[in-house]
Amino acid sequence: MTAIAEISLxxxxxxxxxxxxxxxxxxxxxxxxxxxxxxxxALLGKTGCGKSTTFNLxxxxxxxxxxxxxxxxxDPFRExxxxxxxxxxxxxxxxxxxxxxxxxNVELGLxxxxxxxxxxxxxxxxxxxxxxxxxxxxxxxxxxxxxxRQRVSIARALxxxxxxxxCDEPFxxxxxxxxxxxxxxxxxxxxxxxxTAVFITHSINEALQLGDRVIxxxxxxxxxxxxxxxxxxxxxxxxxxxxxxxxxxxA
Amino acid sequence: xxxxxHEEGAQALRRIAQALAxxxxxxxLWQVASFYFPPYLxxxxxxxxxxxxAIFSDLGQLGEVLATVGRILAGLIGAxxxxxxxATLMARLPAVDRFLGPILNFFQGIPALSWVVFAIIWFHGTxxxxxxxxxxxxxxxFTFQIxxxxxxxxKDLIEMVMSFRPTRAKLFRTMILPAILPDILTAWKVNLGNxxxxxxxxxxxxxxxxxxxxxxxxxxxxxxxGALAWTLQLVFFVLIAQQVIAFIEARAFRYRAxxxxxx
Numbered sequence: 001m002t003a004i005a006e007i008s009l010x011x012x013x014x015x016x017x018x019x020x021x022x023x024x025x026x027x028x029x030x031x032x033x034x035x036x037x038x039x040x041x042a043l044l045g046k047t048g049c050g051k052s053t054t055f056n057l058x059x060x061x062x063x064x065x066x067x068x069x070x071x072x073x074x075d076p077f078r079e080x081x082x083x084x085x086x087x088x089x090x091x092x093x094x095x096x097x098x099x100x101x102x103x104x105n106v107e108l109g110l111x112x113x114x115x116x117x118x119x120x121x122x123x124x125x126x127x128x129x130x131x132x133x134x135x136x137x138x139x140x141x142x143x144x145x146x147x148x149r150q151r152v153s154i155a156r157a158l159x160x161x162x163x164x165x166x167c168d169e170p171f172x173x174x175x176x177x178x179x180x181x182x183x184x185x186x187x188x189x190x191x192x193x194x195x196t197a198v199f200i201t202h203s204i205n206e207a208l209q210l211g212d213r214v215i216x217x218x219x220x221x222x223x224x225x226x227x228x229x230x231x232x233x234x235x236x237x238x239x240x241x242x243x244x245x246x247x248x249x250x251a
Numbered sequence: 252x253x254x255x256x257h258e259e260g261a262q263a264l265r266r267i268a269q270a271l272a273x274x275x276x277x278x279x280l281w282q283v284a285s286f287y288f289p290p291y292l293x294x295x296x297x298x299x300x301x302x303x304x305a306i307f308s309d310l311g312q313l314g315e316v317l318a319t320v321g322r323i324l325a326g327l328i329g330a331x332x333x334x335x336x337x338a339t340l341m342a343r344l345p346a347v348d349r350f351l352g353p354i355l356n357f358f359q360g361i362p363a364l365s366w367v368v369f370a371i372i373w374f375h376g377t378x379x380x381x382x383x384x385x386x387x388x389x390x391x392x393f394t395f396q397i398x399x400x401x402x403x404x405x406k407d408l409i410e411m412v413m414s415f416r417p418t419r420a421k422l423f424r425t426m427i428l429p430a431i432l433p434d435i436l437t438a439w440k441v442n443l444g445n446x447x448x449x450x451x452x453x454x455x456x457x458x459x460x461x462x463x464x465x466x467x468x469x470x471x472x473x474x475x476x477g478a479l480a481w482t483l484q485l486v487f488f489v490l491i492a493q494q495v496i497a498f499i500e501a502r503a504f505r506y507r508a509x510x511x512x513x514x
Contacts, residue, residue: 061410084416095411099429099506108425112415142508160415 005070006164006196007035007058012067014053014221027053028221031067035213037163040190040197042211044204046249050221051200052092055168058198059089071164085113088162090170090199094149096141102128102152103137109160120159127155131185147178154182158189165190167199171206183210204245214241216248224248294476302480312465316484319454319461322378323446323488326385327439333386334393341394342401359391363449367456377458384453389442396441400434401427432503436496443496447489 014028027050035041043051056062057069060076060083069075074082088109096105103124110120128137131151141149150173157165170186171179187210190197201207207214208229216225225248227241284293306312337355341348366387370380404427412426454463462481469477 056410059414060416061413080416081418087414087416089411089414091407091411091414093407095407097408097412097426097429099504101506108412109415111425112417112421140506140508142506 005034006037006039006072007033007198008068008070009033009054009057010068010070012054012057012064012069014050014057014062015065026220028057028064031221031223033215033223035196035198037196038194040187040195040210040212041199042207042214043198043200043217044202044207044214044245044249045217045221046219047202049217049219051217052168054217054221055166055198055200059087059166085109085160086162087164087166088157088160090154090157090165090167092168092170092172092200094141094146094153094173096149096152096156098141101138101140102133102144102148105141105152106155106159109156109162113160123159124155127159128152131155131182147174150174151182154186161193163195165195165197165199167197169200169202172202186210204242204249207245208242214245216245218248218251291473291475294479298476299479299483302476303483306480306484315460315465316462316488319450319463319485320488322381322385322454322461323443323450325382326450327389327442327446329382329386330389330393330442331439334390335397337390337394338397338401341398355391355394358387363388363452364456367453370453371457377460380457381450381453381461384457385446385450388449389446392442392445393438396434396438397431400431403434404430433500436500436503440493440496443489443492447485451485 009031012028012031013026015024015026018024031050031054043054045051053062057064058071058076060069060071060080063077069077071083072086076083076087096102097108100108103121106124106127107120110123115123125137128134131154133148133151133155136144136148141152144152150170154170157167167186171183174182183206189195199210201210211229213226213228215223218224225244227244229241278296281293282296285295287293290298306316337347337351341351363384366384367380370383374380374383408430409426412422417425450461451463451466454461455467456463458464462485465481466478469475469481
């Protein structure tokens with residue numbers, strides 16, 4: 001079966017012009033990558049290898065210096081509005097609007113989609129309850145713990161029901177137990193709703209646990225290893241794959 | 252809602268007393284001075300109060316107060332609107348920033364009194380003159396304050412909102428306006444105080460009505476009680492305006508965290 005590419009990067013490079021304190025910086029260089037619909041891809045790599053730049057290119061927040069990025073066949077940067085409601089992003093930090101309550105933050109994406117107030121309120125309420133935040137709907141971000149804030153940001157992304165989820169280390173700020181529980185919930189939600197998900201992580205364990213496919217990147221954002229994981233191999237945490245990833249990351 | 256306890260009531264009274272104490276002391280010293288000096292230097296506060304009541308109860312004189320208030324508000328609104336447009340252009344276009352930044356800095360160096368003179372030469376009629384003076388003197392401050400607010404917005408939060416691909420109107424409503432509102436209100440507080448000083452100078456020299464003009468009349472007849480009463484009208488206006496802004500702040504910034512040990 002030939003999978004339809006939901007996300008496609010072709011010979012993508014991204015460099016940032018020199019500034020007063022830094023020479024020209026090449027974050028991504030010659031990156032080509034296809035991600036099929038419904039795939040859950042873990043992007044793994046050391047700090048500064050261009051994962052976040054790749055993420056921002058897919059999200060359409062920055063334009064490639066060279067090459068092409070397509071999401072559902074569209075250029076996410078130039079055809080910005082055409083992808084409204086199709087991509088949802090969970091950022092590394094929670095990035096909650098401090099002037100909005102938890103439910104107000106979750107409603108944000110739905111406001112952009114012109115959903116009626118009642119509908120967006122119900123959807124936001126549903127996701128907050130699902131993520132264990134019942135009773136905190138009207139709390140402002142400063143009154144929530146770091147883990148709760150991150151869960152609000154995940155609820156905000158899921159509430160839009162976008163087909164593509166981009167997640168930049170969504171669980172890194174959480175304690176181990178909360179992180180593990182959220183990781184499992186997140187994977188179940190993504191698979192249950194047949195979403196395409198790309199998540200950046202530093203953790204080999206997380207990548208092997210969540211990804212249908214693990215892509216290991218080296219500087220400047222080139223693919224060093226690209227492996228698809230069978231469910232049972234993921235369950236047994238295949239030692240050979242782990243060893244190969246560790247070897248690349250140690251190099 | 253719980254009824255305030257006896258202790259809370261006492262604390263509230265103590266706060267009010269602490270706030271009023273300096274004014275009561277100042278009034279007492281003034282009143283004592285009025286017993287020893289002639290009225291044109293230190294008039295009795297009873298006379299000042301009588302003048303103040305007379306201004307409030309006479310429609311003609313109250314009209315002069317309202318004219319000044321209207322001039323302040325018109326000038327500030329003009330400066331705010333023009334300043335917002337210029338600041339937005341400067342924030343978006345580096346060429347505009349490089350071109351207009353030095354001009355605004357140059358404008359800031361021109362004294363308010365010079366603008367009064369220019370306005371008298373350039374414009375006919377009181378209202379265009381005063382509107383010009385009020386606008387041009389408040390413009391650089393509003394522009395720089397709004398520009399700083401726009402530049403100080405969190406890049407992370409803007410990216411987050413942009414990830415939902417908002418229209419320009421929604422980006423403004425959900426992100427830009429709430430982010431810059433605290434700076435806008437601060438700019439209004441600062442500029443209100445400045446404008447109340449500038450308007451008096453403008454009316455003193457270039458008008459035939461308003462609080463500044465009335466102050467000139469009191470000076471010519473050496474009526475200190477009248478001068479104080481007219482000055483108090485302006486002070487009342489600034490205090491009321493500051494309270495309105497404080498009320499808006501209390502409503503709009505409920506989300507802000509407070510620490511028991513802050514500052």
